Amino acid sequence: MIKVIDFPAEPSFEYVFLNAGRGPGQFYEDKLPVHVAQVDLLPDGIDALILTADLQGRERFKDPPGRPLRLLGEVLPQLLANETLPKIDLPNPTRVGVLLAGDFYTVPLLDKRGGSGDVTSVWRAFAEQFQWVAGVPGNHDLFGEKANARTRLPGNAHYLDGTSKQVAGLKIAGLGGIIGNITRPHRRGHDDYFAELQSLVDTRPDILIMHDGPDGMINGKPGLTMAREILTGSGVPLTVRGHSHWNHPFAQLGTGEQIINVDCRVVILKGAPLTRFELPLGSEFDAPVGR
Numbered sequence: 001m002i003k004v005i006d007f008p009a010e011p012s013f014e015y016v017f018l019n020a021g022r023g024p025g026q027f028y029e030d031k032l033p034v035h036v037a038q039v040d041l042l043p044d045g046i047d048a049l050i051l052t053a054d055l056q057g058r059e060r061f062k063d064p065p066g067r068p069l070r071l072l073g074e075v076l077p078q079l080l081a082n083e084t085l086p087k088i089d090l091p092n093p094t095r096v097g098v099l100l101a102g103d104f105y106t107v108p109l110l111d112k113r114g115g116s117g118d119v120t121s122v123w124r125a126f127a128e129q130f131q132w133v134a135g136v137p138g139n140h141d142l143f144g145e146k147a148n149a150r151t152r153l154p155g156n157a158h159y160l161d162g163t164s165k166q167v168a169g170l171k172i173a174g175l176g177g178i179i180g181n182i183t184r185p186h187r188r189g190h191d192d193y194f195a196e197l198q199s200l201v202d203t204r205p206d207i208l209i210m211h212d213g214p215d216g217m218i219n220g221k222p223g224l225t226m227a228r229e230i231l232t233g234s235g236v237p238l239t240v241r242g243h244s245h246w247n248h249p250f251a252q253l254g255t256g257e258q259i260i261n262v263d264c265r266v267v268i269l270k271g272a273p274l275t276r277f278e279l280p281l282g283s284e285f286d287a288p289v290g291r
Helices: 072-087 120-129 190-202 225-231
Strands: 004-006 013-019 028-039 048-053 096-100 132-135 157-159 163-167 170-175 207-210 238-241 250-252 258-261 265-271
Touching: 013 072, 028 072, 048 072, 048 238, 072 096, 072 120, 072 265, 096 120, 096 207, 120 132, 120 157, 132 163, 132 170, 170 190, 190 207, 190 225
Parallel strands: 028 265, 048 096, 096 132, 132 157, 170 207, 207 238, 238 258
Antiparallel strands: 004 028, 013 028, 048 265, 163 170, 250 258
């Protein structure tokens, strides 16, 4: 069972990227924070897990002379593998797994928020750099001309949406999209959404990935209250979610279940030293914990 035992309040690294504005020429430079947290246990053969979502931006102009700006999620895997991981004593990216919680598209001209498009290249970029990828679709994600990704991804990329799979000794379940108009991609009706979530939780996965997801019970940690109620006491150790931004990405429910929000963030879960820490129960962890 994966349990976060240390989650610093401040990111360890930042990457600058171009974020979309709301009209021509209104894009701007933004920073993508990278948090490094510790967990008590990872499966054999895995030194770390990379978690991210909502990378709705593109690389800067000075980075790719003479070619179109790539999606942030296309560029990020190589930066993490070659620059970030070696700095935290993780030199071998083939011993790292990736959890993707959806929404990796931004329109090419960076003049519109919330555009939908093909994110196959992002999943492929992560799969090329790391041992495996597991994830869910966001409400802005397409895979080619269709919403379904299963036939377009490499063998080490596991697309989950209302399903679960054993990956590297972990049972990982996923629920993509949001509650909304079912005629649009990656939307479910209210009742169907929570019924599917309950079914996944009942299977007792080691990790649950959601695009939207539970709230963190306090201001600054918005989300779905009913999702949090379903998770409370469920015994699902870790839920990874995106879609709505939190001031601090970590929360722990009173019954011990943990939530990490990776909206426009990267979180690296690294195996801890032998010294064991215990987090107190509760959810207000907007400062370093486990120290």
